[in-house]
Amino acid sequence: MRIIQSEAIVSAVRDACIEACCCLPADVTCALEKARDQETGHARAVLEQLLENAALSATAMRPCCQDTGMAVVFADIGQEVHFKGDFNAAVNEGVSAGYHEGYLRKSVVSALSRENTGDNTPAILHIRLVPGDSLELTIAPKGFGSENMSRVYMLTPAQGKAGVLDAVVETALCAGACACPPGVVGVGIGGTMEAAALLAKRQLLRPLGRPSAEPELAEMEAEALERINQSNIGPMGLSGKTTALAVHMAQMPTHIAGLPVAVNMQCHACRHASRRL
Ligand code: SF4
Structure with a gap:
């Protein structure tokens, strides 16, 4: 059995939130480049702007869109892992820290009162138990x-x-x-x-x-x-x-x-x- 401390989860989620909001994955920028090369006129100009925006946001570590989304978190948990501390709380603490420290917009509100929760929590957490003794976390900020x-x-x-x-x-x-x-x-x-x-x-x-x-x-x-x-x-x-x-x-x-x-x-x-x- 392997023990994972909740502090490690908080740091991992925080860093992944900031990275996800600021750095588009390479396969996405490659697909946008391929699309740009096939387009002309307005379509090409728009794709050029999207690519320039993605490059600037990754360099400056600023969000590539003002809508930094609701934090969807996929957690694949090895069944040999034991968490020291509250796993759900650690994920939410990581989201809160990432959105504050990364200057990411807090877009989450109470469903009916529409009052902002203040720190972009709660995360939408999808857990899967998998073989092994590691934890794989993927953060996918979802714009609405x-x-x-x-x-x-x-x-x-x-x-x-x-x-x-x-x-x-x-x-x-x-x-x-x-x-x-x-x-x-x-x-x-x-x-x-x-x-x-x-x-x-x-x-x-x-x-x-x-x-x-x-x-x-x-x-x-x-x-x-x-x-x-x-x-x-x-x-x-x-x-x-x-x-x-x-x-x-x-x-x-x-x-x-x-x-x-x-x-x-x-x-x-x-x-x-x-x-x-
Ligand atoms: S859907 Fe939302 S997150 Fe996506 S590009 Fe449009 S405004 Fe940005």
């Missing part, structure tokens, strides 16, 4: 321009693959410029309502440019991406060939009577950073 445009469909089994594709394309086209394109479309197919939504969100962490390992899903990803990019919504909605950088799909078994499909929209600020303890 794109989150608001996400959807869950409870399709009938008869709607099948065609229904799934239509749901994905419809969500992306309805999102239009509101989701700050071009970003990633995460899709979770199967499970229950909430399992499909979490599966969709996990797809936003997948490396860009790497299709699903399942040939059937890889084919569906390519078809959905092509249909979305034919819409001419383009970067930031100013028209162009690039409305999405990628569609990432995953599936899991579901009930005989249903076909849940969750579509989680992600903007061009496709941010995440990880720490392993």
Whole structure:
């Protein structure tokens, strides 16, 4: 058994919050560069600005978007690990420290009173128990321009693959410029309502440019991406060939009577950073 102190968790979460908000992952900037090289006119100019903005924010360690999001935290906990202290409290303390010390906007409010919680907590924490004696933390700040445009469909089994594709394309086209394109479309197919939504969100962490390992899903990803990019919504909605950088799909078994499909929209600020303890 390995003991992890809560102070180590606080530091890891704090640093990952700041890094995620200021430094876009290399696969995202590569995808934006590739998109820029295929565009002309306004679309190209917008992508140039997004890339310049990403470079400046990484150099100055300032957030690449004013909306520094709600802190979604994925924790893969080795089953040989024992925590000294309160794990949930440590994660929230890390988020609070990261958002204060990194001068990141505190965007979290009480759902009904709309009173700001003051430190961007609580984190949205997704825990998975895995073999081993380490802890893997991934922080994915989620802006709500794109989150608001996400959807869950409870399709009938008869709607099948065609229904799934239509749901994905419809969500992306309805999102239009509101989701700050071009970003990633995460899709979770199967499970229950909430399992499909979490599966969709996990797809936003997948490396860009790497299709699903399942040939059937890889084919569906390519078809959905092509249909979305034919819409001419383009970067930031100013028209162009690039409305999405990628569609990432995953599936899991579901009930005989249903076909849940969750579509989680992600903007061009496709941010995440990880720490392993
Ligand atoms: S949706 Fe993304 S790019 Fe748009 S304002 Fe929110 S975080 Fe920023």
